[in-house]
Amino acid sequence: MTALIECRDLVKTYTMGDMTIRALDGVSLTIEEGEYVAIMGSSGSGKSTFMNLLGALDRPTSGMLKVAGEDLGTLGPEEVARFRNRTIGFVFQQFNLLPRTSAVENVALPLVYGGVPNAERQRRALVRLEQLGLGKRTDHQPSQLSGGQQQRVAIARALVNDPKILLADEPTGALDSKTSDDIMAVFDQLNREGITVILVTHEQEVADHARRQIVFRDGKVVEDRT
Protein backbone atom coordinates (compact mmCIF):
# COMPACT_ATOMS: atom_id res chain seq x y z
CA MET A 1 0.00 0.00 0.00
CA THR A 2 1.19 3.55 -0.76
CA ALA A 3 0.64 6.72 1.26
CA LEU A 4 -2.39 8.52 -0.16
CA ILE A 5 -2.50 11.21 2.48
CA GLU A 6 0.59 12.41 4.28
CA CYS A 7 0.82 15.31 6.69
CA ARG A 8 3.65 16.62 8.88
CA ASP A 9 3.31 19.25 11.63
CA LEU A 10 0.09 20.50 10.06
CA VAL A 11 -1.06 23.80 11.64
CA LYS A 12 -4.16 25.83 10.92
CA THR A 13 -4.89 29.04 12.79
CA TYR A 14 -7.87 31.36 12.52
CA THR A 15 -7.90 34.96 13.57
CA MET A 16 -11.09 36.17 15.18
CA GLY A 17 -10.82 39.80 16.12
CA ASP A 18 -7.55 39.95 18.07
CA MET A 19 -7.74 36.29 19.16
CA THR A 20 -5.81 33.64 17.29
CA ILE A 21 -7.33 30.18 17.44
CA ARG A 22 -5.12 27.19 16.72
CA ALA A 23 -7.69 24.88 15.14
CA LEU A 24 -4.98 22.37 14.19
CA ASP A 25 -1.85 22.32 16.32
CA GLY A 26 0.82 20.17 14.74
CA VAL A 27 -0.83 17.10 13.24
CA SER A 28 1.27 14.40 11.62
CA LEU A 29 -0.21 11.23 10.17
CA THR A 30 -0.35 9.03 7.11
CA ILE A 31 -3.37 7.37 5.48
CA GLU A 32 -2.80 4.62 2.94
CA GLU A 33 -4.80 3.97 -0.19
CA GLY A 34 -7.88 1.79 0.48
CA GLU A 35 -8.12 2.56 4.19
CA TYR A 36 -11.43 3.05 6.02
CA VAL A 37 -10.87 5.82 8.56
CA ALA A 38 -13.12 7.53 11.10
CA ILE A 39 -12.03 10.94 12.33
CA MET A 40 -13.55 11.60 15.72
CA GLY A 41 -13.65 14.28 18.32
CA SER A 42 -16.03 16.68 19.96
CA SER A 43 -17.11 19.97 18.52
CA GLY A 44 -14.09 22.31 18.26
CA SER A 45 -11.58 19.46 18.39
CA GLY A 46 -10.22 20.30 14.94
CA LYS A 47 -11.72 17.35 13.05
CA SER A 48 -13.75 19.53 10.69
CA THR A 49 -10.77 21.77 10.05
CA PHE A 50 -8.74 18.69 9.21
CA MET A 51 -11.41 17.52 6.78
CA ASN A 52 -11.59 20.94 5.10
CA LEU A 53 -7.84 20.87 4.58
CA LEU A 54 -7.96 17.33 3.15
CA GLY A 55 -10.65 18.39 0.69
CA ALA A 56 -8.72 21.54 -0.34
CA LEU A 57 -11.62 23.71 0.84
CA ASP A 58 -9.08 25.51 3.01
CA ARG A 59 -5.33 26.02 3.09
CA PRO A 60 -2.87 24.98 5.84
CA THR A 61 -1.19 27.80 7.77
CA SER A 62 2.02 25.81 8.03
CA GLY A 63 3.29 22.28 7.82
CA MET A 64 3.07 19.85 4.92
CA LEU A 65 -0.05 18.21 3.51
CA LYS A 66 0.21 15.90 0.53
CA VAL A 67 -2.88 14.22 -0.93
CA ALA A 68 -2.58 11.88 -3.94
CA GLY A 69 0.81 13.36 -4.73
CA GLU A 70 -0.35 16.98 -4.66
CA ASP A 71 1.10 19.41 -2.14
CA LEU A 72 -2.08 21.23 -1.09
CA GLY A 73 -0.15 24.17 0.35
CA THR A 74 1.12 25.22 -3.05
CA LEU A 75 -1.81 24.66 -5.44
CA GLY A 76 -3.11 27.62 -7.47
CA PRO A 77 -6.86 28.34 -7.74
CA GLU A 78 -7.28 26.42 -11.02
CA GLU A 79 -5.46 23.39 -9.61
CA VAL A 80 -7.52 23.53 -6.40
CA ALA A 81 -10.75 23.41 -8.43
CA ARG A 82 -9.39 20.50 -10.45
CA PHE A 83 -8.29 18.68 -7.29
CA ARG A 84 -11.75 19.00 -5.68
CA ASN A 85 -13.31 17.87 -8.93
CA ARG A 86 -11.15 14.80 -9.61
CA THR A 87 -9.57 13.57 -6.39
CA ILE A 88 -12.22 14.13 -3.71
CA GLY A 89 -15.84 13.09 -3.42
CA PHE A 90 -17.68 15.04 -0.73
CA VAL A 91 -20.70 13.77 1.22
CA PHE A 92 -22.36 16.27 3.57
CA GLN A 93 -24.62 15.91 6.58
CA GLN A 94 -27.33 18.06 4.90
CA PHE A 95 -26.91 16.31 1.51
CA ASN A 96 -26.63 19.70 -0.27
CA LEU A 97 -28.56 18.67 -3.36
CA LEU A 98 -29.69 21.39 -5.79
CA PRO A 99 -33.42 21.97 -5.21
CA ARG A 100 -35.89 21.57 -8.11
CA THR A 101 -33.24 19.66 -10.01
CA SER A 102 -33.58 15.99 -10.93
CA ALA A 103 -31.48 13.29 -9.23
CA VAL A 104 -29.59 12.57 -12.43
CA GLU A 105 -28.76 16.28 -12.97
CA ASN A 106 -27.58 16.52 -9.36
CA VAL A 107 -25.32 13.50 -9.77
CA ALA A 108 -23.91 14.82 -13.06
CA LEU A 109 -23.00 18.23 -11.58
CA PRO A 110 -19.26 17.54 -10.96
CA LEU A 111 -18.95 16.32 -14.56
CA VAL A 112 -20.24 19.70 -15.79
CA TYR A 113 -17.20 21.34 -14.21
CA GLY A 114 -14.99 18.49 -15.42
CA GLY A 115 -15.82 19.41 -19.02
CA VAL A 116 -17.52 16.07 -19.79
CA PRO A 117 -19.96 16.18 -22.76
CA ASN A 118 -23.66 16.06 -21.92
CA ALA A 119 -24.46 12.56 -23.22
CA GLU A 120 -21.52 11.09 -21.34
CA ARG A 121 -22.55 12.97 -18.15
CA GLN A 122 -26.04 11.45 -18.30
CA ARG A 123 -24.68 7.97 -18.92
CA ARG A 124 -22.21 8.06 -16.02
CA ALA A 125 -24.74 9.61 -13.64
CA LEU A 126 -27.29 6.91 -14.45
CA VAL A 127 -24.70 4.17 -13.83
CA ARG A 128 -23.97 5.57 -10.35
CA LEU A 129 -27.65 5.98 -9.45
CA GLU A 130 -28.25 2.40 -10.56
CA GLN A 131 -25.33 1.26 -8.38
CA LEU A 132 -26.89 2.98 -5.35
CA GLY A 133 -30.27 1.41 -5.95
CA LEU A 134 -32.00 4.53 -7.31
CA GLY A 135 -32.37 3.35 -10.90
CA LYS A 136 -36.12 4.02 -10.73
CA ARG A 137 -35.87 7.51 -9.20
CA THR A 138 -33.49 9.23 -11.60
CA ASP A 139 -35.98 11.95 -12.60
CA HIS A 140 -37.18 12.68 -9.07
CA GLN A 141 -36.35 15.99 -7.48
CA PRO A 142 -34.86 16.07 -3.96
CA SER A 143 -38.21 17.10 -2.45
CA GLN A 144 -39.74 13.88 -3.80
CA LEU A 145 -37.11 11.68 -2.14
CA SER A 146 -36.70 10.45 1.45
CA GLY A 147 -33.67 11.48 3.51
CA GLY A 148 -31.93 8.19 2.89
CA GLN A 149 -32.59 8.41 -0.83
CA GLN A 150 -31.29 11.97 -0.90
CA GLN A 151 -28.08 10.89 0.79
CA ARG A 152 -27.71 8.09 -1.75
CA VAL A 153 -28.03 10.68 -4.55
CA ALA A 154 -25.36 12.72 -2.79
CA ILE A 155 -23.08 9.67 -2.55
CA ALA A 156 -23.67 8.92 -6.24
CA ARG A 157 -22.66 12.52 -6.96
CA ALA A 158 -19.51 12.11 -4.88
CA LEU A 159 -18.59 8.95 -6.82
CA VAL A 160 -19.47 10.09 -10.35
CA ASN A 161 -16.00 11.39 -11.19
CA ASP A 162 -14.21 8.28 -9.80
CA PRO A 163 -12.43 10.11 -6.96
CA LYS A 164 -9.57 8.59 -4.96
CA ILE A 165 -11.06 9.62 -1.61
CA LEU A 166 -14.63 9.75 -0.32
CA LEU A 167 -14.84 12.41 2.38
CA ALA A 168 -18.05 12.13 4.41
CA ASP A 169 -18.86 14.77 7.04
CA GLU A 170 -21.39 13.35 9.55
CA PRO A 171 -23.14 11.47 6.71
CA THR A 172 -25.82 10.01 9.00
CA GLY A 173 -26.29 13.07 11.16
CA ALA A 174 -29.66 13.95 9.57
CA LEU A 175 -31.01 10.39 9.28
CA ASP A 176 -32.88 8.01 11.59
CA SER A 177 -31.04 4.95 12.90
CA LYS A 178 -32.50 2.46 10.42
CA THR A 179 -31.60 4.62 7.46
CA SER A 180 -28.20 5.35 9.01
CA ASP A 181 -27.43 1.64 8.99
CA ASP A 182 -28.36 1.45 5.29
CA ILE A 183 -26.11 4.38 4.44
CA MET A 184 -23.22 2.97 6.49
CA ALA A 185 -23.62 -0.31 4.63
CA VAL A 186 -23.12 1.65 1.41
CA PHE A 187 -19.82 3.08 2.70
CA ASP A 188 -18.70 -0.38 3.87
CA GLN A 189 -19.41 -1.80 0.43
CA LEU A 190 -17.65 1.05 -1.38
CA ASN A 191 -14.56 0.59 0.80
CA ARG A 192 -14.58 -3.16 0.07
CA GLU A 193 -14.53 -2.24 -3.62
CA GLY A 194 -11.29 -0.38 -2.99
CA ILE A 195 -12.08 3.31 -2.46
CA THR A 196 -10.52 5.14 0.46
CA VAL A 197 -13.30 6.28 2.82
CA ILE A 198 -12.82 8.95 5.49
CA LEU A 199 -15.74 9.58 7.86
CA VAL A 200 -15.87 12.60 10.10
CA THR A 201 -18.18 11.84 13.01
CA HIS A 202 -18.73 12.17 16.71
CA GLU A 203 -20.87 9.01 16.93
CA GLN A 204 -19.03 5.92 18.14
CA GLU A 205 -21.57 3.68 16.38
CA VAL A 206 -20.70 5.23 13.01
CA ALA A 207 -16.97 5.23 13.74
CA ASP A 208 -17.10 1.51 14.53
CA HIS A 209 -17.70 0.79 10.84
CA ALA A 210 -14.21 2.08 10.08
CA ARG A 211 -11.10 -0.03 10.58
CA ARG A 212 -9.07 2.87 11.94
CA GLN A 213 -10.19 5.61 14.34
CA ILE A 214 -8.30 8.87 14.77
CA VAL A 215 -9.43 11.01 17.69
CA PHE A 216 -8.79 14.77 17.79
CA ARG A 217 -8.82 17.00 20.84
CA ASP A 218 -7.77 20.67 20.97
CA GLY A 219 -6.26 20.50 17.52
CA LYS A 220 -4.10 17.49 18.20
CA VAL A 221 -4.37 13.78 17.48
CA VAL A 222 -4.82 12.14 20.89
CA GLU A 223 -5.61 8.62 19.79
CA ASP A 224 -4.97 6.63 16.58
CA ARG A 225 -6.15 3.04 16.86
CA THR A 226 -6.83 0.28 14.39
Added chain:
Amino acid sequence: MNLLASIRVALTALRINALRSSLAMLGVIIGVASVIVLVSISEGTKQAVEAQISSFGANLLIVRPGTSMFGGRRGGGGTGTPVTDGDAEAIRDQISGIDGVSGEVNASSQSVVFGGVNWSTGLTGVNPDFFEIRDWVIEEGRAFTVEEEQSARRLAVVGQTIIDEVFDGANPVGQSLRIGGQQFEVIGTVAAKGQTSFGSDQDDVVFAPLSTVRQRFGASETPTVRDPVQTIYVAVGDGESTGRVIADIQDLLRLRRGIQPGAEDDFNVSSLAEFIRARNETESQLGLLLAVGAGIVLLVGGIGIMNIMLVSVTERTREIGLRLAVGARASDIRNQFLIESIVLCVTGGLIGLVVGVGGTIAYANVGELDIAVNPGIVAIAIGASAFVGVFFGLYPAHRAARLNPIEALRFE
Protein backbone atom coordinates in the same frame (compact mmCIF):
# COMPACT_ATOMS: atom_id res chain seq x y z
CA MET B 1 -18.28 24.95 -18.22
CA ASN B 2 -19.21 26.16 -21.68
CA LEU B 3 -21.43 29.11 -22.53
CA LEU B 4 -24.42 27.11 -23.71
CA ALA B 5 -24.49 25.06 -20.50
CA SER B 6 -24.21 28.30 -18.49
CA ILE B 7 -27.15 29.83 -20.34
CA ARG B 8 -29.20 26.68 -19.71
CA VAL B 9 -28.37 26.79 -15.99
CA ALA B 10 -29.30 30.50 -15.93
CA LEU B 11 -32.64 29.92 -17.67
CA THR B 12 -33.48 27.12 -15.24
CA ALA B 13 -32.69 29.32 -12.26
CA LEU B 14 -34.86 32.12 -13.67
CA ARG B 15 -37.75 29.77 -14.42
CA ILE B 16 -37.68 28.44 -10.87
CA ASN B 17 -38.35 31.98 -9.64
CA ALA B 18 -40.62 33.02 -12.50
CA LEU B 19 -42.66 35.66 -10.65
CA ARG B 20 -39.65 37.28 -9.06
CA SER B 21 -37.78 37.23 -12.36
CA SER B 22 -40.62 38.93 -14.21
CA LEU B 23 -40.99 41.62 -11.54
CA ALA B 24 -37.26 42.27 -11.68
CA MET B 25 -37.52 42.52 -15.46
CA LEU B 26 -40.32 45.07 -15.29
CA GLY B 27 -37.97 48.02 -14.83
CA VAL B 28 -35.92 47.01 -17.86
CA ILE B 29 -39.10 46.39 -19.88
CA ILE B 30 -40.47 49.85 -19.10
CA GLY B 31 -37.07 51.48 -19.63
CA VAL B 32 -36.42 49.91 -23.01
CA ALA B 33 -40.03 50.45 -24.17
CA SER B 34 -39.97 54.14 -23.26
CA VAL B 35 -36.56 54.67 -24.89
CA ILE B 36 -37.93 53.14 -28.10
CA VAL B 37 -41.18 55.14 -28.08
CA LEU B 38 -39.44 58.45 -27.35
CA VAL B 39 -36.61 57.95 -29.82
CA SER B 40 -39.11 56.96 -32.53
CA ILE B 41 -41.37 59.94 -31.89
CA SER B 42 -38.52 62.43 -31.80
CA GLU B 43 -37.09 60.79 -34.94
CA GLY B 44 -40.51 61.09 -36.61
CA THR B 45 -40.86 64.74 -35.64
CA LYS B 46 -37.44 65.50 -37.05
CA GLN B 47 -38.38 63.81 -40.33
CA ALA B 48 -41.63 65.79 -40.48
CA VAL B 49 -39.69 69.02 -40.01
CA GLU B 50 -37.20 68.10 -42.73
CA ALA B 51 -40.08 67.20 -45.05
CA GLN B 52 -41.67 70.57 -44.32
CA ILE B 53 -38.39 72.35 -45.03
CA SER B 54 -37.88 70.55 -48.33
CA SER B 55 -41.47 71.32 -49.39
CA PHE B 56 -40.55 74.99 -49.07
CA GLY B 57 -37.25 74.45 -50.84
CA ALA B 58 -34.36 73.43 -48.67
CA ASN B 59 -31.87 76.17 -49.55
CA LEU B 60 -34.38 78.96 -49.87
CA LEU B 61 -33.65 82.57 -48.95
CA ILE B 62 -36.42 85.12 -48.69
CA VAL B 63 -35.81 88.81 -49.38
CA ARG B 64 -38.56 91.17 -48.20
CA PRO B 65 -38.80 94.87 -47.46
CA GLY B 66 -38.44 95.94 -43.85
CA THR B 67 -40.98 97.89 -41.82
CA SER B 68 -42.03 101.41 -42.71
CA MET B 69 -42.16 104.36 -40.36
CA PHE B 70 -45.26 106.53 -40.31
CA GLY B 71 -44.78 109.49 -38.00
CA GLY B 72 -42.69 107.50 -35.58
CA ARG B 73 -44.90 104.44 -35.59
CA ARG B 74 -43.52 101.24 -36.96
CA GLY B 75 -45.68 99.44 -39.53
CA GLY B 76 -45.90 95.68 -40.09
CA GLY B 77 -43.25 93.55 -41.80
CA GLY B 78 -43.04 94.05 -45.55
CA THR B 79 -44.60 97.53 -45.48
CA GLY B 80 -41.36 99.43 -46.15
CA THR B 81 -39.98 100.44 -49.51
CA PRO B 82 -40.53 97.38 -51.76
CA VAL B 83 -37.82 95.33 -53.30
CA THR B 84 -37.91 95.30 -57.08
CA ASP B 85 -37.37 93.39 -60.29
CA GLY B 86 -34.14 95.32 -60.54
CA ASP B 87 -33.02 93.98 -57.17
CA ALA B 88 -33.80 90.44 -58.33
CA GLU B 89 -31.86 91.04 -61.57
CA ALA B 90 -28.89 92.40 -59.65
CA ILE B 91 -28.86 89.44 -57.29
CA ARG B 92 -28.99 87.06 -60.26
CA ASP B 93 -26.12 88.83 -62.02
CA GLN B 94 -23.82 89.78 -59.17
CA ILE B 95 -24.12 87.18 -56.40
CA SER B 96 -22.14 83.97 -56.85
CA GLY B 97 -23.19 80.55 -55.59
CA ILE B 98 -26.91 80.77 -56.25
CA ASP B 99 -29.07 78.45 -58.31
CA GLY B 100 -31.98 80.72 -59.12
CA VAL B 101 -33.82 83.95 -58.32
CA SER B 102 -37.49 84.75 -58.65
CA GLY B 103 -39.67 87.65 -57.65
CA GLU B 104 -43.24 87.08 -56.54
CA VAL B 105 -46.30 89.31 -56.73
CA ASN B 106 -49.74 88.33 -55.55
CA ALA B 107 -53.18 89.25 -56.77
CA SER B 108 -55.46 87.68 -54.20
CA SER B 109 -59.10 86.59 -54.60
CA GLN B 110 -59.34 86.51 -58.36
CA SER B 111 -62.37 84.86 -59.86
CA VAL B 112 -61.43 81.94 -62.08
CA VAL B 113 -64.02 80.87 -64.64
CA PHE B 114 -64.06 77.81 -66.86
CA GLY B 115 -67.25 76.60 -68.49
CA GLY B 116 -69.94 77.05 -65.86
CA VAL B 117 -67.55 76.85 -62.89
CA ASN B 118 -66.62 79.93 -60.91
CA TRP B 119 -63.83 79.66 -58.35
CA SER B 120 -61.94 82.24 -56.30
CA THR B 121 -58.23 81.83 -55.82
CA GLY B 122 -54.96 83.68 -55.50
CA LEU B 123 -53.04 84.56 -58.65
CA THR B 124 -49.28 84.49 -58.15
CA GLY B 125 -46.90 86.18 -60.57
CA VAL B 126 -43.44 84.66 -60.69
CA ASN B 127 -40.29 84.31 -62.77
CA PRO B 128 -39.65 80.93 -64.48
CA ASP B 129 -36.96 80.02 -61.88
CA PHE B 130 -39.65 80.02 -59.22
CA PHE B 131 -40.83 76.46 -59.85
CA GLU B 132 -37.36 75.04 -59.33
CA ILE B 133 -36.62 77.25 -56.32
CA ARG B 134 -39.82 76.48 -54.44
CA ASP B 135 -39.78 72.83 -55.41
CA TRP B 136 -42.95 72.91 -57.53
CA VAL B 137 -42.73 69.96 -59.90
CA ILE B 138 -44.29 70.49 -63.34
CA GLU B 139 -46.56 67.49 -63.87
CA GLU B 140 -48.30 68.15 -67.14
CA GLY B 141 -47.33 70.57 -69.89
CA ARG B 142 -44.56 73.09 -69.15
CA ALA B 143 -43.66 76.24 -67.29
CA PHE B 144 -43.37 79.57 -69.08
CA THR B 145 -40.03 80.75 -70.46
CA VAL B 146 -38.01 83.86 -69.62
CA GLU B 147 -39.15 85.45 -72.93
CA GLU B 148 -42.81 84.68 -72.24
CA GLU B 149 -42.45 86.24 -68.81
CA GLN B 150 -40.80 89.39 -70.17
CA SER B 151 -43.39 89.84 -72.87
CA ALA B 152 -46.18 89.50 -70.31
CA ARG B 153 -48.00 86.67 -72.03
CA ARG B 154 -51.26 85.51 -70.50
CA LEU B 155 -50.19 81.96 -69.60
CA ALA B 156 -51.13 80.00 -66.49
CA VAL B 157 -49.75 77.05 -64.56
CA VAL B 158 -52.37 75.65 -62.18
CA GLY B 159 -52.33 73.66 -58.95
CA GLN B 160 -54.12 70.40 -58.14
CA THR B 161 -57.03 72.06 -56.32
CA ILE B 162 -57.79 74.16 -59.42
CA ILE B 163 -57.69 71.00 -61.58
CA ASP B 164 -60.11 69.29 -59.19
CA GLU B 165 -62.48 72.19 -58.58
CA VAL B 166 -62.44 74.06 -61.88
CA PHE B 167 -61.61 71.39 -64.45
CA ASP B 168 -63.31 68.53 -62.59
CA GLY B 169 -60.07 66.54 -62.51
CA ALA B 170 -59.46 66.62 -66.29
CA ASN B 171 -56.11 67.64 -67.77
CA PRO B 172 -56.43 71.43 -68.27
CA VAL B 173 -53.35 71.94 -70.48
CA GLY B 174 -54.34 73.83 -73.65
CA GLN B 175 -57.63 75.05 -72.16
CA SER B 176 -58.61 78.67 -72.03
CA LEU B 177 -59.29 80.06 -68.56
CA ARG B 178 -60.78 83.39 -67.53
CA ILE B 179 -58.94 84.95 -64.60
CA GLY B 180 -60.22 88.25 -63.29
CA GLY B 181 -62.09 88.75 -66.53
CA GLN B 182 -59.09 88.09 -68.81
CA GLN B 183 -58.35 85.13 -71.04
CA PHE B 184 -55.35 82.96 -70.03
CA GLU B 185 -54.04 79.83 -71.67
CA VAL B 186 -53.24 76.95 -69.31
CA ILE B 187 -49.84 75.59 -70.33
CA GLY B 188 -48.95 73.41 -67.37
CA THR B 189 -49.86 71.91 -64.01
CA VAL B 190 -47.84 71.42 -60.84
CA ALA B 191 -47.76 68.33 -58.62
CA ALA B 192 -49.75 68.47 -55.40
CA LYS B 193 -48.03 69.62 -52.18
CA GLY B 194 -50.87 69.23 -49.73
CA GLN B 195 -51.57 71.44 -46.76
CA THR B 196 -49.01 73.52 -44.92
CA SER B 197 -48.48 72.80 -41.26
CA PHE B 198 -50.73 75.83 -40.64
CA GLY B 199 -53.58 74.15 -42.51
CA SER B 200 -53.79 76.29 -45.65
CA ASP B 201 -54.11 74.55 -49.03
CA GLN B 202 -50.92 75.11 -51.02
CA ASP B 203 -52.47 73.59 -54.16
CA ASP B 204 -55.21 76.22 -54.47
CA VAL B 205 -53.00 78.36 -56.69
CA VAL B 206 -52.56 79.75 -60.20
CA PHE B 207 -49.12 80.85 -61.37
CA ALA B 208 -48.65 83.35 -64.17
CA PRO B 209 -45.69 85.37 -65.50
CA LEU B 210 -44.74 88.11 -63.02
CA SER B 211 -44.92 90.98 -65.52
CA THR B 212 -48.38 89.81 -66.65
CA VAL B 213 -49.76 89.93 -63.12
CA ARG B 214 -48.20 93.29 -62.39
CA GLN B 215 -49.39 94.94 -65.63
CA ARG B 216 -52.87 93.47 -65.81
CA PHE B 217 -53.78 93.31 -62.13
CA GLY B 218 -51.77 96.20 -60.77
CA ALA B 219 -50.41 93.97 -58.02
CA SER B 220 -47.93 95.51 -55.59
CA GLU B 221 -47.97 98.84 -57.38
CA THR B 222 -46.85 101.86 -55.40
CA PRO B 223 -46.59 105.45 -56.60
CA THR B 224 -42.81 105.65 -56.06
CA VAL B 225 -41.43 102.34 -57.19
CA ARG B 226 -41.83 101.33 -60.82
CA ASP B 227 -41.23 97.57 -60.67
CA PRO B 228 -41.96 96.31 -57.17
CA VAL B 229 -42.25 92.70 -56.07
CA GLN B 230 -43.53 91.47 -52.71
CA THR B 231 -40.84 88.89 -52.18
CA ILE B 232 -37.65 87.77 -53.87
CA TYR B 233 -36.80 84.09 -53.51
CA VAL B 234 -33.18 83.02 -53.88
CA ALA B 235 -32.01 79.39 -54.07
CA VAL B 236 -28.55 78.90 -52.60
CA GLY B 237 -26.43 76.44 -54.57
CA ASP B 238 -25.57 73.05 -53.09
CA GLY B 239 -22.53 73.21 -50.85
CA GLU B 240 -22.56 77.02 -50.77
CA SER B 241 -22.55 78.85 -47.45
CA THR B 242 -26.02 80.27 -46.75
CA GLY B 243 -24.49 82.81 -44.37
CA ARG B 244 -22.06 84.11 -47.01
CA VAL B 245 -24.80 84.42 -49.64
CA ILE B 246 -27.03 86.29 -47.15
CA ALA B 247 -24.17 88.70 -46.34
CA ASP B 248 -23.44 89.29 -50.05
CA ILE B 249 -27.12 90.02 -50.77
CA GLN B 250 -27.28 92.42 -47.81
CA ASP B 251 -24.20 94.31 -49.06
CA LEU B 252 -25.62 94.52 -52.59
CA LEU B 253 -29.06 95.75 -51.49
CA ARG B 254 -27.62 98.33 -49.06
CA LEU B 255 -25.68 99.75 -51.99
CA ARG B 256 -28.69 99.71 -54.34
CA ARG B 257 -31.01 101.24 -51.74
CA GLY B 258 -28.46 103.87 -50.71
CA ILE B 259 -28.28 102.99 -47.03
CA GLN B 260 -25.58 104.88 -45.16
CA PRO B 261 -22.92 102.87 -43.33
CA GLY B 262 -24.04 102.44 -39.71
CA ALA B 263 -27.74 102.77 -40.55
CA GLU B 264 -30.04 99.78 -40.18
CA ASP B 265 -31.15 97.63 -43.11
CA ASP B 266 -34.66 98.49 -44.38
CA PHE B 267 -35.09 94.96 -45.71
CA ASN B 268 -34.80 91.38 -44.52
CA VAL B 269 -32.88 88.45 -45.90
CA SER B 270 -33.90 85.29 -44.06
CA SER B 271 -33.50 81.59 -44.44
CA LEU B 272 -36.75 79.71 -44.14
CA ALA B 273 -35.05 76.44 -43.26
CA GLU B 274 -33.29 78.09 -40.35
CA PHE B 275 -36.53 79.66 -39.20
CA ILE B 276 -38.30 76.30 -39.16
CA ARG B 277 -35.38 74.55 -37.56
CA ALA B 278 -35.22 77.20 -34.84
CA ARG B 279 -38.92 76.82 -34.20
CA ASN B 280 -38.45 73.07 -33.79
CA GLU B 281 -35.30 73.35 -31.71
CA THR B 282 -37.41 73.56 -28.57
CA GLU B 283 -39.31 70.46 -29.55
CA SER B 284 -36.17 68.41 -30.14
CA GLN B 285 -34.71 69.60 -26.84
CA LEU B 286 -37.87 68.38 -25.16
CA GLY B 287 -37.37 65.06 -26.96
CA LEU B 288 -33.84 64.87 -25.63
CA LEU B 289 -35.07 65.54 -22.12
CA LEU B 290 -37.62 62.75 -22.44
CA ALA B 291 -34.94 60.39 -23.75
CA VAL B 292 -32.81 61.22 -20.70
CA GLY B 293 -35.86 60.43 -18.54
CA ALA B 294 -36.22 57.07 -20.28
CA GLY B 295 -32.53 56.43 -19.68
CA ILE B 296 -33.08 57.08 -15.98
CA VAL B 297 -35.94 54.56 -15.94
CA LEU B 298 -33.54 52.05 -17.49
CA LEU B 299 -30.99 52.90 -14.81
CA VAL B 300 -33.56 52.31 -12.07
CA GLY B 301 -34.46 49.04 -13.80
CA GLY B 302 -30.79 48.09 -13.66
CA ILE B 303 -30.67 48.80 -9.94
CA GLY B 304 -33.69 46.51 -9.53
CA ILE B 305 -31.78 43.81 -11.39
CA MET B 306 -28.78 44.27 -9.13
CA ASN B 307 -30.98 44.03 -6.06
CA ILE B 308 -32.61 40.81 -7.20
CA MET B 309 -29.26 39.31 -8.16
CA LEU B 310 -27.87 40.10 -4.70
CA VAL B 311 -30.89 38.42 -3.13
CA SER B 312 -30.37 35.45 -5.41
CA VAL B 313 -26.68 35.16 -4.47
CA THR B 314 -27.51 35.23 -0.76
CA GLU B 315 -30.32 32.74 -1.16
CA ARG B 316 -28.14 30.32 -3.08
CA THR B 317 -25.06 30.59 -0.89
CA ARG B 318 -25.11 26.86 -0.08
CA GLU B 319 -25.52 26.04 -3.76
CA ILE B 320 -22.47 28.15 -4.51
CA GLY B 321 -20.53 26.38 -1.74
CA LEU B 322 -21.51 23.00 -3.16
CA ARG B 323 -20.55 23.98 -6.70
CA LEU B 324 -17.14 25.11 -5.43
CA ALA B 325 -16.73 21.81 -3.51
CA VAL B 326 -17.40 19.71 -6.60
CA GLY B 327 -14.88 21.59 -8.71
CA ALA B 328 -16.35 24.90 -9.93
CA ARG B 329 -13.75 27.64 -10.35
CA ALA B 330 -14.50 31.11 -9.06
CA SER B 331 -14.80 32.24 -12.69
CA ASP B 332 -17.48 29.56 -13.33
CA ILE B 333 -19.54 30.96 -10.46
CA ARG B 334 -19.04 34.54 -11.61
CA ASN B 335 -20.02 33.68 -15.20
CA GLN B 336 -23.10 31.80 -14.02
CA PHE B 337 -24.50 34.82 -12.18
CA LEU B 338 -23.39 37.26 -14.84
CA ILE B 339 -25.14 35.23 -17.52
CA GLU B 340 -28.25 35.02 -15.33
CA SER B 341 -28.27 38.80 -15.05
CA ILE B 342 -27.72 39.26 -18.79
CA VAL B 343 -30.41 36.71 -19.68
CA LEU B 344 -32.79 38.49 -17.30
CA CYS B 345 -32.07 41.90 -18.84
CA VAL B 346 -32.06 40.83 -22.48
CA THR B 347 -35.34 38.97 -21.99
CA GLY B 348 -36.73 42.15 -20.46
CA GLY B 349 -35.22 44.13 -23.32
CA LEU B 350 -36.91 41.96 -25.93
CA ILE B 351 -40.27 42.27 -24.20
CA GLY B 352 -39.66 46.03 -23.93
CA LEU B 353 -38.86 46.09 -27.64
CA VAL B 354 -42.20 44.52 -28.49
CA VAL B 355 -44.05 46.86 -26.11
CA GLY B 356 -42.13 49.89 -27.40
CA VAL B 357 -42.68 49.15 -31.09
CA GLY B 358 -46.36 48.43 -30.38
CA GLY B 359 -46.63 51.69 -28.43
CA THR B 360 -44.98 53.65 -31.22
CA ILE B 361 -47.32 52.22 -33.84
CA ALA B 362 -50.33 52.94 -31.62
CA TYR B 363 -49.12 56.52 -31.06
CA ALA B 364 -48.57 56.98 -34.80
CA ASN B 365 -52.10 55.75 -35.54
CA VAL B 366 -53.77 57.90 -32.90
CA GLY B 367 -51.76 61.02 -33.77
CA GLU B 368 -51.91 60.26 -37.51
CA LEU B 369 -48.18 60.76 -37.67
CA ASP B 370 -45.87 59.10 -40.11
CA ILE B 371 -43.46 57.44 -37.68
CA ALA B 372 -41.22 54.69 -38.98
CA VAL B 373 -39.65 52.38 -36.40
CA ASN B 374 -35.95 52.43 -37.12
CA PRO B 375 -34.53 48.88 -37.46
CA GLY B 376 -31.48 50.13 -35.53
CA ILE B 377 -33.83 50.31 -32.53
CA VAL B 378 -33.64 46.53 -32.21
CA ALA B 379 -29.88 46.73 -31.83
CA ILE B 380 -30.26 49.58 -29.34
CA ALA B 381 -32.79 47.63 -27.25
CA ILE B 382 -30.69 44.48 -27.08
CA GLY B 383 -27.44 46.37 -26.67
CA ALA B 384 -28.73 48.64 -23.93
CA SER B 385 -30.35 45.82 -21.96
CA ALA B 386 -27.27 43.58 -22.28
CA PHE B 387 -25.16 46.49 -21.06
CA VAL B 388 -27.47 46.96 -18.07
CA GLY B 389 -27.20 43.21 -17.42
CA VAL B 390 -23.42 43.25 -17.39
CA PHE B 391 -23.07 46.54 -15.55
CA PHE B 392 -25.50 45.75 -12.74
CA GLY B 393 -24.79 42.01 -12.69
CA LEU B 394 -21.05 42.36 -12.26
CA TYR B 395 -21.04 43.25 -8.57
CA PRO B 396 -23.43 40.46 -7.42
CA ALA B 397 -21.57 37.94 -9.61
CA HIS B 398 -18.26 39.09 -8.20
CA ARG B 399 -19.60 38.68 -4.68
CA ALA B 400 -20.80 35.16 -5.45
CA ALA B 401 -17.42 34.22 -6.91
CA ARG B 402 -15.55 35.43 -3.83
CA LEU B 403 -17.50 33.30 -1.34
CA ASN B 404 -15.48 31.04 0.91
CA PRO B 405 -16.63 27.45 0.22
CA ILE B 406 -16.58 26.37 3.88
CA GLU B 407 -18.68 29.28 5.08
CA ALA B 408 -20.96 28.97 2.05
CA LEU B 409 -21.61 25.28 2.76
CA ARG B 410 -22.39 26.05 6.38
CA PHE B 411 -24.72 28.99 5.52
CA GLU B 412 -28.26 28.60 6.85
